[in-house]
Amino acid sequence: MKEIILIKNGELALKGLNRSTFEDILIKNIRKRIKPLGEFEYRKEQSTISVIPVDDYIDMDEVSDRISRVFGIAAYSRALQVEKDMSVILDNAPDYLAEQLKEAKTFKVEGKRSDKKFPLKSPEISAEVGGAILSKFPHLKVDVKNPDILVTIEIREKFAFIRGNQTKGAGGMPTGTAGKAAILISGGIDSPVAAYMMAKRGLVLNAIHFASPPYTLPQSEEKVHNLLRKVSRYSGNICLFTVGFTEIQEEIRDKCPEELFTLIMRRFMMRISQRIADREDCKALITGESLGQVASQTLNALACTDAVVEMPVFRPLIGLDKDEIIKVSRKIDTFNISIEPYEDCCTVFTPKHPKTRPQISIIETAEQALDIDGLIERALENTIINNICF
Amino acid sequence: MSVYLDNSATTKPCEKSVKKALEMMNEKFGNPSSLHMCGFNAKKEIDSARHILSIFLGCEDKEVFFTPSGTVANNTAIFGTANAKRREGKKVITTMLEHPSVLKCFENLDEQGFEVVYLKPDINGKINLDELSNAVDENTILVSVMAVNNEVGSIQDFAKVKSIIKNKKSKTYFHCDAVQAFGKLQIKPKKLGIDLMSMSAHKIHGVKGAGALFVSNDIRISPYILGGGQENGMISGTESTPMICAFAEAVGDIGNVEKNLHNVTAIRDYFVNKIKDVDKVYVNSPQDALPYIINISVEGVPSQVMLNSLSSMGIYVSAGSACAKGHRSDVLTAMGVSPTGIDSAIRISLSKFTTENDLDLLYNGIIETINRVRR
Numbered sequence: 001m002k003e004i005i006l007i008k009n010g011e012l013a014l015k016g017l018n019r020s021t022f023e024d025i026l027i028k029n030i031r032k033r034i035k036p037l038g039e040f041e042y043r044k045e046q047s048t049i050s051v052i053p054v055d056d057y058i059d060m061d062e063v064s065d066r067i068s069r070v071f072g073i074a075a076y077s078r079a080l081q082v083e084k085d086m087s088v089i090l091d092n093a094p095d096y097l098a099e100q101l102k103e104a105k106t107f108k109v110e111g112k113r114s115d116k117k118f119p120l121k122s123p124e125i126s127a128e129v130g131g132a133i134l135s136k137f138p139h140l141k142v143d144v145k146n147p148d149i150l151v152t153i154e155i156r157e158k159f160a161f162i163r164g165n166q167t168k169g170a171g172g173m174p175t176g177t178a179g180k181a182a183i184l185i186s187g188g189i190d191s192p193v194a195a196y197m198m199a200k201r202g203l204v205l206n207a208i209h210f211a212s213p214p215y216t217l218p219q220s221e222e223k224v225h226n227l228l229r230k231v232s233r234y235s236g237n238i239c240l241f242t243v244g245f246t247e248i249q250e251e252i253r254d255k256c257p258e259e260l261f262t263l264i265m266r267r268f269m270m271r272i273s274q275r276i277a278d279r280e281d282c283k284a285l286i287t288g289e290s291l292g293q294v295a296s297q298t299l300n301a302l303a304c305t306d307a308v309v310e311m312p313v314f315r316p317l318i319g320l321d322k323d324e325i326i327k328v329s330r331k332i333d334t335f336n337i338s339i340e341p342y343e344d345c346c347t348v349f350t351p352k353h354p355k356t357r358p359q360i361s362i363i364e365t366a367e368q369a370l371d372i373d374g375l376i377e378r379a380l381e382n383t384i385i386n387n388i389c390f
Numbered sequence: 391m392s393v394y395l396d397n398s399a400t401t402k403p404c405e406k407s408v409k410k411a412l413e414m415m416n417e418k419f420g421n422p423s424s425l426h427m428c429g430f431n432a433k434k435e436i437d438s439a440r441h442i443l444s445i446f447l448g449c450e451d452k453e454v455f456f457t458p459s460g461t462v463a464n465n466t467a468i469f470g471t472a473n474a475k476r477r478e479g480k481k482v483i484t485t486m487l488e489h490p491s492v493l494k495c496f497e498n499l500d501e502q503g504f505e506v507v508y509l510k511p512d513i514n515g516k517i518n519l520d521e522l523s524n525a526v527d528e529n530t531i532l533v534s535v536m537a538v539n540n541e542v543g544s545i546q547d548f549a550k551v552k553s554i555i556k557n558k559k560s561k562t563y564f565h566c567d568a569v570q571a572f573g574k575l576q577i578k579p580k581k582l583g584i585d586l587m588s589m590s591a592h593k594i595h596g597v598k599g600a601g602a603l604f605v606s607n608d609i610r611i612s613p614y615i616l617g618g619g620q621e622n623g624m625i626s627g628t629e630s631t632p633m634i635c636a637f638a639e640a641v642g643d644i645g646n647v648e649k650n651l652h653n654v655t656a657i658r659d660y661f662v663n664k665i666k667d668v669d670k671v672y673v674n675s676p677q678d679a680l681p682y683i684i685n686i687s688v689e690g691v692p693s694q695v696m697l698n699s700l701s702s703m704g705i706y707v708s709a710g711s712a713c714a715k716g717h718r719s720d721v722l723t724a725m726g727v728s729p730t731g732i733d734s735a736i737r738i739s740l741s742k743f744t745t746e747n748d749l750d751l752l753y754n755g756i757i758e759t760i761n762r763v764r765r
Contacts, residue, residue, distance in 0.1 A: 213698060213699075213702055214695055214696075214699030214701075214702055214759070214763075215695055215698075215763075216698075217694060217698050218698075218701075250762075254765075
């Protein structure tokens with residue numbers, strides 16, 4: 001008798017002939033995430049994946065917590081695997097589900113048997129288990145249409161399974177089924193949320209951070225590591241490129257008009273990110289920009305930054321309000337890290353009156369004062385790579 | 391090579407301290423309360439550590455209580471007094487200069503219904519003794535004044551506090567937070583009429599995890615931390631024998647306080663004379679401050695940028711103002727430092743081991759940073 005976890009695929013069922021590949025990737029992702037907790041076996045049946053612990057003493061609370069954050073899972077439930085013996089089932093079902101049943105007002109039992117040699121038929125299984133539950137929890141009422149708890153008893157080839165309600169999974173697509181993209185991460189509230197949202201659609205993430213010591217503190221780099229560690233609980237490992245950005249910022253400060261500082265800086269960030277993305281086989285960039293949130297995120301400003309990039313730039317937060325973004329950041333537990341008060345490179349040298357309706361031609365003229373290629377090369381040489389994993 | 395100039399935050403433990411702590415951990419690890427030899431040997435060590443402190447302070451052994459930190463010493467002094475004397479009066483007096491481990495206790499007393507008076511520092515970072523005199527009355531049970539301020543190093547006239555209390559014929563206890571002053575200024579609490587005095591080991595090249603509270607024989611306070619009755623019932627909790635004995639070693643290693651003070655004053659003056667000629671650099675510490683602490687503002691270079699830039703050169707100082715975000719230091723504000731001055735303040739804190747060469751390197755680091763950052 002042991003506890004297992006049954007996993008229902010998300011949108012995978014829609015993917016026709018690719019389904020098996022997608023499922024294999026999902027299993028691989030689950031395996032990676034829970035491997036540190038012990039040894040498990042995996043079984044694929046119809047649209048369900050069973051995760052079966054091989055070792056004793058595995059912390060199943062921790063296993064299901066980790067599984068709750070794996071993308072590509074629509075729902076999952078913990079189930080008790082028992083012998084195919086009605087008396088064992090009747091003994092165990094009420095106790096195993098006691099916590100859920102105590103809280104509920106109504107329930108329904110659904111018997112299912114794929115093993116047609118089992119002596120009882122499905123409706124008989126339901127009736128007997130229902131009776132056993134009622135005798136232990138007399139406060140419950142049966143409701144076959146809309147029960148608080150649906151108790152499922154499944155009789156399969158080797159074992160019987162007892163389970164209660166399903167828990168909603170993280171949704172989305174399995175990480176790695178959509179390719180790879182690079183997120184520009186600052187340390188604020190928005191970029192980790194953007195990273196999470198795109199990882200949810202199946203992307204493997206690389207991350208790019210710009211550091212400007214001494215204007216930025218080592219603590220703000222540490223903060224980015226901590227943020228990505230939280231995101232990696234959903235996305236899996238993230239390769240972080242920390243780009244030395246001081247020289248570029250100082251050059252812009254010294255040689256370009258103050259009101260264009262942020263825009264020119266962001267164009268450099270995009271150019272450098274594209275170079276890293278190309279090298280790392282990332283097919284898109286991701287930013288945490290939201291339309292109109294700050295001066296560099298107006299439509300004109302976004303057009304100016306996009307003008308230096310040739311790959312798609314995903315901005316999953318573009319239509320979200322700040323409070324909607326914060327809601328997600330609390331959910332993925334990055335909010336409290338994001339609000340730590342360390343300066344990041346975006347707030348250094350911020351102009352008092354930044355341009356909100358910049359013209360590309362004016363910016364291009366201003367940039368002529370800079371050795372763009374040389375600055376980029378030196379910044380790329382001055383890049384540190386870290387692997388961030390949960 | 392690094393230049394450590396943040397000695398008011400903490401100091402590097404001296405060799406003797408480290409050696410003693412290791413000896414206590416490796417060989418005399420017993421619980422001083424245990425009755426067997428292993429415990430007895432540890433107890434003997436604590437007794438002799440206490441004796442070293444009492445000689446240094448010019449008091450009796452039983453007036454020295456070891457604590458886990460300066461913070462616990464401050465909490466015990468303040469709450470211990472409030473609990474013992476709350477029937478005699480409900481007025482307590484402190485200053486706006488104090489460390490949070492004092493200020494937070496007074497905030498708590500305020501919530502408990504005590505009347506709390508906060509004395510303001512003047513332009514020299516000192517409290518006005520007339521104001522203190524006006525505030526003390528027969529209802530006052532405690533005056534807490536720090537010896538040396540941790541942000542700018544201003545020295546309070548703590549020697550005069552007791553006579554003010556006496557003139558008022560008040561039974562007020564006088565607590566002095568001497569964490570920054572201990573070992574750097576000659577302070578004999580009994581001689582100065584200090585009833586309670588807090589100290590910390592790691593500010594004088596001891597190890598983190600030990601402090602002490604002097605409690606005069608003439609007064610009674612209620613224990614604040616309850617438990618197994620260690621430290622004569624004053625500070626319960628198994629004594630950290632390695633840290634306490636290392637503390638005593640550090641005290642023994644202080645040497646001549648006056649001579650150290652003389653030497654540090656000379657290097658402080660050397661540095662201040664150089665740096666004050668730099669454009670838009672202001673020395674915030676008053677002339678008569680403890681020379682171990684130098685607070686300066688470098689306008690045009692935010693504190694964090696200066697700190698980080700120096701840090702990348704292996705030079706360690708701290709931001710000049712212990713300010714929460716959006717709240718500027720009360721001390722610097724009261725001393726008339728401008729907001730831009732406060733935002734660019736750094737604190738350089740020396741030890742008796744600091745050399746002129748250290749401060750030359752600091753000077754060069756500051757100039758280099760100014761040239762890079764200021765526009």
